[in-house]
Amino acid sequence: MKKEFFSTQTPLGETLSLYKNFWEGPELSETLAIVSGLHGDRLNGLMAASRLSRFLGDIAQGREPDFKITGNIQIFPVVNLPALSEGNAAWSYDNLDADRAFPGLEEGDLTETLCHAVLQQTAQSDYGIILQTAEPHYTDAPHIKMISANLKSLARNLDLRVTREIAEFPALTLQLIKQWHALGMASFILSAGTPGVVDPSQSDILFESVLNFMLVTGFLSHTHRKGHKRELDFYPAKNECTLLTKHSGMFLPKSKVGNWLNVDQTVGEVVDLYSGEVLETVTAREAGFLVTLRVYPLVHEQEPVAVLLTRKNKRRFWPFS
Structure with a gap:
């Protein structure tokens, strides 16, 4: 179900509305939050989130009869819509890096307010996954990033072999994953590919990774497919x-x-x-x-x-x- 969670007037006089897709599982189900589009040029994650939304919508409408939604799932396909509209990592008007602007402000620059809204919408979730690509000028092999080595067992559900610990640095506290971690959420970043480029093969990897996670952790069920836990190569930041x-x-x-x-x-x-x-x-x-x-x-x-x-x-x- 598509639901507006943020609406404001930009300094340019335009109305900006952001939406999430939400599916409810049985009562007392856990909640998974999936976020992409923190930067306007991280397109592989955005495409994977869009595909996941369509797939879950098909399940809800009965077009995937072997699947059933068994947990609460919310997907935020694009957070930084102004930057996406320009094809840039950040919106040129305020030039703020959205993943260096958390926890955001209820009243502040546009990027700060939309970050505040996303954090408020996801704060009660049990699990969080951020879909992205490499930093500008670089490309990433598909891999998992996480703050705590204690999440290694859960990371096996993501079906990617390479897992990388995020090094502590001063600006990390301004990133969404650190905010989630502070709230006690089990959270991960999945990264694959190059900014500004849509690579269907990389988007497919992200899609399948999240799908497997939902099957193993119980957000989805299937009449035959159960998902699997994969062996990890875990690399500490050092x-x-x-x-x-x-x-x-x-x-x-x-x-x-x-x-x-x-x-x-x-x-x-x-x-x-x-x-x-x-x-x-x-x-x-x-x-x-x-x-x-x-x-x-x-x-x-x-x-x-x-x-x-x-x-x-x-x-x-x-x-x-």
Whole structure:
């Protein structure tokens, strides 16, 4: 069921209305909140949320007779609609990063007020999932991000092998997942792909991940399909290895996200912008899973171009850890 949860007049005089889709399960059911579109250019998550909404609507209308909704599910397909309308990460009028504006304000800039509304709408949920892509100029291999290692058992329900602990940093408290965590919600971020690009294969991965989660945790039931718990490769934040450039120039990737790289394996090259001469070859300092890679070519000195998740003290979670 589509329901308006936020409406206001923008500084430009236009009316902005935001909607969520909501399905009720039996009385006393737990609640799952799914949020995408915190940034206007994170399109894979938005497309996955839209597909989930259509699928759940089909179940509610009896067009998927083998499925049944057995919990409360609310989906917020797009939070930052002004930014989406412009095709930007943030709305140009206030230029606020929506995922650095929580808990928001009841009265404030537009982005702050819509963040406040989303948090209020989701605060009573038991579980939260944020669908997104990599940061601007980068691409992500499909993976799970979470704040607490205590959620490893639950993360198995998401059916993605690679799980990454979110490192603490000052601005984390302004992110939705940290606000959820403080409220006691079991919350995750699912990331896949590149900002500004719709990749159906990546959206499908996000869709199937959330679908499996709903089946295993009891938000959906199926006459035959039960969902499954997957073995995890869990990487603590301290195991991340960020590769930086030594020169300015054009970065040309020579590897792909989702691959395991050995020590000294080539990640990419930095070439001179004018001559095309190779200035440096960026190689893996440690063996690791290539989770993030820069796709925008222009780089400066000490620019991050890749993130590896390394095996030092890595824990494989199956079935207990």
